[in-house]
Amino acid sequence: MKSLKFFIFLYCFIFFSIHADTVVVQHNGANNPATEGWYLRLERWSSASPIYNDQGYNAWRIYDESTSSGTHQYAYDISSALAVESAQLGWTMSMRIKVMSLNAPNDSIYMAYIDHNSRLWHMRFGSSGSNPMAQLYTGPGLYDGPGYVVQGGQNQYHLYELKYDPDKNAADLYVNGLLAISNYNGVNMVGMQPLLSWGANHESGTGSASYNLVSFSQHPEETPEPEPQVPEPGVLIYMLIACIFSLYRKYC
Numbered sequence: 001m002k003s004l005k006f007f008i009f010l011y012c013f014i015f016f017s018i019h020a021d022t023v024v025v026q027h028n029g030a031n032n033p034a035t036e037g038w039y040l041r042l043e044r045w046s047s048a049s050p051i052y053n054d055q056g057y058n059a060w061r062i063y064d065e066s067t068s069s070g071t072h073q074y075a076y077d078i079s080s081a082l083a084v085e086s087a088q089l090g091w092t093m094s095m096r097i098k099v100m101s102l103n104a105p106n107d108s109i110y111m112a113y114i115d116h117n118s119r120l121w122h123m124r125f126g127s128s129g130s131n132p133m134a135q136l137y138t139g140p141g142l143y144d145g146p147g148y149v150v151q152g153g154q155n156q157y158h159l160y161e162l163k164y165d166p167d168k169n170a171a172d173l174y175v176n177g178l179l180a181i182s183n184y185n186g187v188n189m190v191g192m193q194p195l196l197s198w199g200a201n202h203e204s205g206t207g208s209a210s211y212n213l214v215s216f217s218q219h220p221e222e223t224p225e226p227e228p229q230v231p232e233p234g235v236l237i238y239m240l241i242a243c244i245f246s247l248y249r250k251y252c
Contacts, residue, residue: 098209121186123135157210
């Protein structure tokens with residue numbers, strides 16, 4: 001029985017390792033993003049610091065209470081080759097954050113990805129009353145796009161995942177693992193280089209939030225299912241004899 005459990009564990013480990021996303025860049029917990037491969041792109045009238053054991057989470061907290069020009073953005077430059085590969089395989093932008101503002105639908109909390117075709121994929125966050133909300137920017141207005149309110153989720157961390165499917169050429173937003181918005185097509189820009197950025201954007205709203213996780217990952221390459229192997233007739237006969245002998249020893 002122990003050996004059976006071991007082989008089941010080994011199979012599951014190999015299966016999920018093969019089918020797991022490949023992380024390109026990631027922020028975790030209370031680490032300073034500048035030590036994880038990100039760089040501070042813009043900073044004005046804002047601050048950032050680590051926090052620990054906040055509802056059981058460690059996080060990097062950005063304070064932006066300015067409603068005019070406050071900003072605090074981290075970025076990661078993605079090569080054109082990597083952006084092309086990500087578009088072919090599919091990708092996921094993930095954030096586990098806690099929005100700190102109340103009744104602030106136009107907060108400047110965001111995560112954005114510009115792909116190799118100068119297409120902008122933009123998640124922004126704020127609050128509707130006391131409940132956090134996510135919005136996918138479509139333009140042309142600054143705050144245009146479909147939104148999703150996390151009912152009863154005030155003052156809590158939530159996981160937001162924007163998953164791009166190359167077969168659909170569109171992305172779906174998942175909130176805490178549940179589909180919230182489907183078939184988001186991004187926004188076509190002109191002359192932009194691939195770039196990933198997040199934090200408090202340079203807008204009119206405040207942008208204070210705690211970031212436990214920020215990640216960009218590639219989906220695994222699909223591998224064809226192997227053809228089932230049919231044993232040779234001689235092997236089948238040997239297996240049948242072995243089974244009969246085993247049953248004979250057990251019951252006779």
